[in-house]
Amino acid sequence: MGFFADAPEAPPAELGFASLSLDRAAFRREDASWLNKALALPGTRFVALCKDIPVLAFDGAALKALFSRDGLESLGGIGEPLFLGLEDGAPRFAFEVASEQLEALKARQDLKLIDMRSIAMQGLFSPGLLNAIGTAKAMLLWHNRHRFCSTCGKPSDWASAGWKRHCSHCGADHFPRTDPVVIMLAVRGDSCLLGRSAHFPEGRFSCLAGFMEPGEGIEDAVRREILEETGIRTGRVRYLYAQPWPFPSSLMIGCLAEATSTEITIDTTELADARWFTREEARQILENRHPQGISSPPRMAIANHILQAFVDAG
Numbered sequence: 001m002g003f004f005a006d007a008p009e010a011p012p013a014e015l016g017f018a019s020l021s022l023d024r025a026a027f028r029r030e031d032a033s034w035l036n037k038a039l040a041l042p043g044t045r046f047v048a049l050c051k052d053i054p055v056l057a058f059d060g061a062a063l064k065a066l067f068s069r070d071g072l073e074s075l076g077g078i079g080e081p082l083f084l085g086l087e088d089g090a091p092r093f094a095f096e097v098a099s100e101q102l103e104a105l106k107a108r109q110d111l112k113l114i115d116m117r118s119i120a121m122q123g124l125f126s127p128g129l130l131n132a133i134g135t136a137k138a139m140l141l142w143h144n145r146h147r148f149c150s151t152c153g154k155p156s157d158w159a160s161a162g163w164k165r166h167c168s169h170c171g172a173d174h175f176p177r178t179d180p181v182v183i184m185l186a187v188r189g190d191s192c193l194l195g196r197s198a199h200f201p202e203g204r205f206s207c208l209a210g211f212m213e214p215g216e217g218i219e220d221a222v223r224r225e226i227l228e229e230t231g232i233r234t235g236r237v238r239y240l241y242a243q244p245w246p247f248p249s250s251l252m253i254g255c256l257a258e259a260t261s262t263e264i265t266i267d268t269t270e271l272a273d274a275r276w277f278t279r280e281e282a283r284q285i286l287e288n289r290h291p292q293g294i295s296s297p298p299r300m301a302i303a304n305h306i307l308q309a310f311v312d313a314g
């Protein structure tokens with residue numbers, strides 16, 4: 001139907017963290033009696049993180065990220081239950097394991113601690129489970145960094161099954177934050193604009209990106225970031241799709257922008273290089289066969305899919 005003819009029904013499956021599969025059942029977050037029962041149900045499973053690192057358990061040669069209640073308790077020093085939601089009716093929670101346990105967990109032969117980025121890169125879990133682990137990481141980190149009320153400075157409390165913090169001193173409620181980031185490809189005819197940061201691996205080019213600022217709409221932020229980083233002016237902006245990015249709690253908003261100028265002036269505080277690439281070069285970059293060895297971010301990153309959208313449109 002007109003408006004929605006070319007809108008994707010779901011993000012690309014390989015796009016890391018983007019495939020929400022749980023029913024978040026938010027109405028249960030205030031239901032203490034239901035939550036208590038849910039924690040003890042035989043089908044309930046638990047995600048565990050320690051110092052920001054997902055704790056995984058060997059299941060034969062494979063790794064699993066979901067623990068039974070007994071498996072969870074064996075980790076020791078678990079914190080408050082974060083209710084992630086329901087998977088086919090079965091509750092899913094996440095727990096933070098006290099950081100003092102880290103070395104003990106690392107020493108256990110039946111466990112493996114793998115950082116979130118590597119889990120996504122290696123495609124260890126289904127897209128839905130990766131989303132749940134990423135959500136847990138972002139939420140637990142938020143709790144760790146927001147233990148005090150930003151209104152009165154007193155300690156605040158875990159509330160609403162982890163989806164809020166409440167200050168009993170001044171009554172303020174505090175909610176988990178998501179930081180919107182625009183990530184975009186400026187396009188002019190058959191060419192697109194890619195940049196590289198000094199910290200990128202050798203040969204890596206990617207879409208430009210930057211945090212949205214208060215008072216900006218998505219299109220404003222896209223145009224400003226491209227102009228600031230490369231001096232390129234852009235007009236029309238088109239949204240593609242978004243990617244939750246739990247490093248620590250961003251939302252990458254993927255866009256295409258129509259360039260109206262061509263002369264690049266690099267902001268050297270942000271970028272080491274920026275260049276126009278033809279669509280054929282973009283294809284070579286995605287297929288890892290660019291003659292100068294230029295590469296794109298991996299398939300789990302939205303920049304790859306934005307570039308792919310440009311290539312596919314040709």
Ligand SMILES: [Zn+2]
Nearest residue numbers: 149152167170
């Ligand atoms: Zn307060």
